[in-house]
Amino acid sequence: MADPGLAIDFALAGVAVGAAAALSGVGLVICYRLTGVLNLAQGGIAVFVAYLLRELVVVRGWPVGWGAVLCLLVVAPGLGVLLQLAVFGPLQRRRAAIGEVVVACVGVLVLLIGAVAAIWGTAPLADVPALVPARTVTLPGGHLLRVDAVAQLGTVLVIAVALWAVGRWTGFGVRARAVSADPTLAELAGVNAGRVAAAGWAFGSFTAGLVGVLLAPLVLLDPYGLPLLVMETLAVAVAARLRSLPIAVAVGLALGIGQSELTWLHPGGTLGPLLDAVQSNLFAVALLVAALVPWGFVEGFAEQGLLGGGGLPQLGRPRGGGGGAAWGAAVCALALLTPLALRAGGVRAVLTVPALALILLSVVLVTGGGGLVSLGQGSFAGLGALAAALLASGRVPVGAALVVTVLGLAAAGLLIGRPVVHRRGLVLALVTFALAVGLSRFVFEQPYATAGLTVLRPVFLRGDHAFYAAELAVLGVGALLVAGVRRGRLGRALVAMRDHEAGAWAAGVAVPRVKLLVFGLGAGLAGAGGVLLALSGEAFDASVFDPVQGLLWFAAVVVAGVDSAVGAVLAAFALVGLDAATVPGMSAVVVGALAAGAGWLPGGLAGWVRRVAAG
């Protein structure tokens, strides 16, 4: 174990992954600096380009070189420019809030993954072409060096140095940096900020595609695994504070090599499984750490997205009194009560709807009410489901299990929320996403946490009708809670905080306490939803609480109208109904398309309905 030669061999083996991660970080940093958008859709672009290259080379028999030129230099940048023109340009022109931009990214991600699954199927593929053949050269001292790793490392360094030189010494570089510092001022100085952003997206898509093509031969290619792998390399860009290229390169390489070295350590004993989990998910750990470390001073354009403002533009009260709201609530109640009149099979199909509605309602409370962009509500639901499973396995009465879980999760929300809630804007979104990734990787997917769990409904809820009625009762309590929070003193404090945080401080609102309260209540609501979700399926299914699924739920709420409780309930119906009526995954494609079109639909569907109603 103390053989230094072995350490070098492992380091060399880690260079391939490290170079890809560094490249991903460089792409994210440049794209962010030129467009102001953290490219959460990177994983989708990567997997799309990787599949396209395989299609051209393996299925159509193109030479790898020509395929790579078409995929990386034509298709990927073209996709980037298209994204700027159709998705992000309109958002920028109306100065959309950070939450809307996040949602548009999620929409693009989901759409691209959906497209890949629809075109090429979901079966994992092993016959992926490599850009550089995986030959090895023997170094003096007997160490094996992979040619492809060296080529990747060289590519990363050349790209980083070239970017630095362009930024420093060319007119375009200076104009791009001007846009990065202040897009409005740059426009006044005659710089076409839209064109700079298009260049940023073209480059971001190019690197995303390259990362996908480089990583694909190292893993089995399937539509869901690769995107998550690429998204975990967000850690690199976050560690670089979305600004510094040298740090991005260094962190990417360090993580790749570090991951490789950890395989070599491989301790036994009780800590073994945990350390194995850390090793295989080192990038998730890094994302969590990098997001939680305080951000310090961020200057320029970055400041507006990262620290500025919060959530999403609010719909406000509908004009003409509460008539519209009453109608919406009536439609909701009717939709929710109808299944009680159906036969057993019909109820079974919608059993997850109230549970999902509770989770979506927690997003309405936290993001719509409190203005906190939290991407982690899905994992609170997962914790709830897990707790329900643990308690139910211990034969605790279900009502008690629900109460204990909800209280426990509210407490957990307060605890987790403490280091989180004073973050704002994109940083908060990142921290909560990192939490979701961490919980998913280290709890939900690990056998030590989830093996041997059984979830059984108690006898009096065994029937679907009875259980559905019980779900409705819990949802009703949740809805009353949300309505109560948004009314009265606390509601006014929330609105003040959401609209102008400094002003709320000045007006005597205890901002951290209010935020923490909302965060804890949201966690409790989501947890209740998770309990019901586990009970409805009578199983704990980790894939339901995947971080990407959480992103999809967040996007669904925003598409429906972020401060509309009615919208959340109807969105739950739509998500479940679309998948049941067509093919699984259809809801993701629809939500993705609508979310990607967020630039054209301010206020979501609820906003659109209100505008139509107002004439």
Add this chain to the structure above:
Amino acid sequence: MSAPTGGLAAELRGVRVRYGRVDRLHGVDVRCPNGRVGFLVGRNGSGRSTVLATLAGLARPYQGRVTVAGRDVTALAAHRRAALGVVLVPARRAVFSTLTVAETLSLSGPPEHAAARFPELTALFARRCTELSGGQQQLVALARALLADPSLLLLDEPERGLAPTVVTRLRHLLTDRAKAGHAVLLTARTLPPWAPDDALVHVLERGRLVWLGEAGELRQG
């Protein structure tokens, strides 16, 4: 109207602008004749900055027309208007935080030309704009705008934070630009004493134009 538009660098006609649900300009007419200094005078909230933003293309009117040199530019983006010679220096945050002074100036032309006009800039060329004092930042912003040689220069409270000697030089520069046939439009709370008698003064009140005339008339009346 038979008034030749060739004499106008830019014009707003019946412009209404809305930020959110609040109307900021209620049908305003503003004229920027070539060869004269113009003033937008009014209290805070009277709409002075919104008029400048509308001329520069940062604010889009929902009614009314914006013309530059007789051409309708109502739908034209800000960077295209800058290319047509309409250059705005905002009142605050008018420099790029991550660029050096030389890089900022190079956005509009060779930095040495600006140094000829403002020699004190030469020593600052390698410094980042955020390392400068407020007055120095304002000077950099003004120097960059003048370097673009705009046909219409829009300045929002340009004298804020400037040293008195620089203010005097700036006033001369502006009147000289007007004499050379260019248009200049400034905002101010009250009409400054140095304003030439033939300066065109727009007095704004709560988003409406309440008085239009020459500085000399305003002083007499």
